[in-house]
Amino acid sequence: MSALTRPWGHLTLAGKIILPLVGLVIALTLLLLLGVATGVIPALVLFGGSLVGANLPIVRFIVAASAILLMTVPTAFVIIYMEMKFIAFINMRLGPNRIGPWGTLQSTIHGFKVLAKEDFTPTGVDVPVFTLAPVVVYLSAVMTLLVLPFAPGLVGVDMNIGLLYFFGIGGLNVVGLLMAGWSSFNKYSLIGGLRAAAQVISYELPLTLGVVGVIMLAGTMSLNQIVLLQAGSFLDWFVFQQPLGFLIFFIAAVAEGNRAPFDLTEADSEIVAGFATEYSGMRFGFFFFAEYVAVFILSGLITVLFFGGWNAPLDLNPLLNWAGLSVNTGLDFGRLGVGLLFLIALGPVVGTLLLALPFWMLRSDWSVLKSLVIGFLLFNLLIMGAVGLYLAISFEAVVGLFWFIAKTYVFVFVFVWMRGTLPRVRIDQLMGFAWKWLLPAALLNLFVTALAVITVDAIR
Amino acid sequence: MSLPETVPFLGWAWDDLLFLFFAGALLGTGLMVVIGRNIIRSGLWMICCFGALAGLYVLLGAPLIAAAQVLIYIGAISVLVLFAVMLTQSKSGPVGLVFHHQAWAGALAALGIGILVAVVVAGTAWPLAETARTPSPTEELALLLFRDYVLPLEVVSVLLLAAVIGGVFLAKREREPEETIVPAEPARERMPAPAPAVGTRELTP
DSSP states (O other), rough: OHHHHHHHHSSHHHHHHHHHHHHHHHHHHHHHHHHHHHHHHHHHHHHHHHHHTTTTHHHHHHHHHHHHHHHHHHHHHHHHHHHHHHHHTTTTOOOOOOGGGGTTTTHHHHHHHHHHHHOOOTTTOOOHHHHHHHHHHHHHHHHGGGGOOBBBOOSOOOOTTHHHHHHHHHHHHHHHHHHHHHTTTOOOHHHHHHHHHHHHHHHHHHHHHHHHHHHHHHHHOHHHHHHHHHHHSSGSSTTTTTTHHHHHHHHHHHHTTTTTTTTTTTTTHHHHGGTTTTTOHHHHHHHHHHHHHHHHHHHHHHHHHOTTTTOSOOOHHHHHHTTTTOOOOOOOOOGGHHHHHHHHHHHHHHHHHHHHHHHHHHHHTOOHHHHHHHHHHHHHHHHHHHHHHHHHHHHHHHHHHHHHHHHHHHHHHHHHHHHHHHHOOOOHHHHHHHIIIIIHHHHHHHHHHHHHHHHHHOOO | OOOOOOOOTTTTBBBHHHEEEEEEHHHHHHHHHHSSSOOOHHHHHHHHHHHHHHHHHHHOOHHHHHHHIIIIIIIIIIHHHHHHHHOOOOOTTSSSSSHHTTHHHHHHHHHHHHHHHHHHHHHHHOOOOOOOOOOOHHHHHHIIIIIIIIIHHHHHHHHHHHHHHHHHHHHHHOOTTTTTOOOOOOOGTTSSSSOOOOOOOOOOO
16 A cells, blocks of 8 residues: 555646646546447437427426526625625725635635534534534525526526516525524524524515515516516616616615614624624535625626616627627537637647737846746637627627626625625614615505506506 | 327326325324424424425415415414414423313314215215306406405404404514513514523433
């Protein structure tokens, strides 16, 4: 054994990760070649294709569910990094700058750290409830993603009661917070759980009432339909017809997501992170994953309801057509024949050399290798840009996804900005604001909208 | 190759299988609500019970009612019940639940109700609905609620409002001076939640 263990011990950490991966890749390649040679894999592919074709709705649902589950991880990482960096900027600090360029890998490292920590269960907790609480919180956040329309055709399930489903499932996270708070056997946790219950129930009323105006204007509760109704220029967005509704909804959404200035449920400076006090390791991580995913989801919902979802602010196509810039997207690569092979083989080399040439000629102090690396990176950037442009022109969903994500991250930024700027409110201010200001304002908005809808109908 | 029309080996429709699943979950969780010794766990089982009921509503073609069930019964009512229990439970409170003192009476009452339900169900003819299930019942429900049955709806609203006002009145009533054990601090009077009592449960090894 020692003949094997000694070289292993000399490897660096990266080597210990890469070596098994290389072995795995070689083994998989061999298996694949064997499968293709014996005809097993083509048969399996055909069988799988027919299976997928016959059960399209089920397959679609499974794919959508897996996709939203997978997309929560990078989303949470990006938002955590954004928050660290922006709050550092607001505080006049540098923020994370050690791991990766400009610290971009910091939140990944946080994820690994949380995974590697001991998963500790304190004495006296109610074990099943304590274990299930993070799961409930995380799933309630993830399941709401299922009805969010990302782009034309890119929606998990297009329900006609999508909005109600959203609020119903999203409201379940308070159950998880209560479970965590109670089962932790700790008075700070219990206070956090109770605060969560009081806060979420109080703010659910203005949250839902603030949207009723949009539902009345749209005449539907399907989020996809609501987006379709806002097509056109940015003047068709519901925020211009429902400014008060948007304000109410935004404030209530901040409270619903337990974000500053309404983050009394965790309030680390007064009740030491509240419901999460007794949690450690990945269970603690799940709570915070859920929080950042919820920030993304609430921003996405604001975008969908009030800011036109995946609709572009201005439809540029008529302008482009007028200028004679309309592009024929029917590219047929098969037409190139053997030229395609040459393009694939020589294109990167020639492109890299061509892009490296000016650097090598203009900077006498740069070595050939350095200018080659820079040329290679530039070539990659150019190709990525070209592919992105091609996709954007050919597929409506790519442009839609771009606009949806861009608008959503604007609101994510506002959430982060508020956390960096505003002080936390007191619990009585929180409750008083919900019941004395937001709720009457939401009712007023409801009546004014109803009146406007009736008046407009009568005039027509 | 698609999924078979019926459940393999059993010959039931898939809907029936789902119904059995949800009905079983409903009965099981309902039983867990009343036989548990821990009142918070009973509340959590009640949430599962409501969830199973929402599943049944979806199966019956009423997704709107299912969503309302999740939104109101789970998201608001159960959470309020749990909230109240967590606030009021204290070490001096009763360890055993009310059900445990009245187990025999409760069992007899349950048996009686069960027999009654069985007799009624067996004695009623259940005709199939004539009209097909509508895919979007939201508008029809709205028309029924706000046009045909608007008066009963308003009466129920007034009743609920009266109940809310009565609850606030009872909770805010001035106490007798000898009953007040802890002198109320003026600054804290507006805080909605008094300090919750923790340490209600025994430490389980």
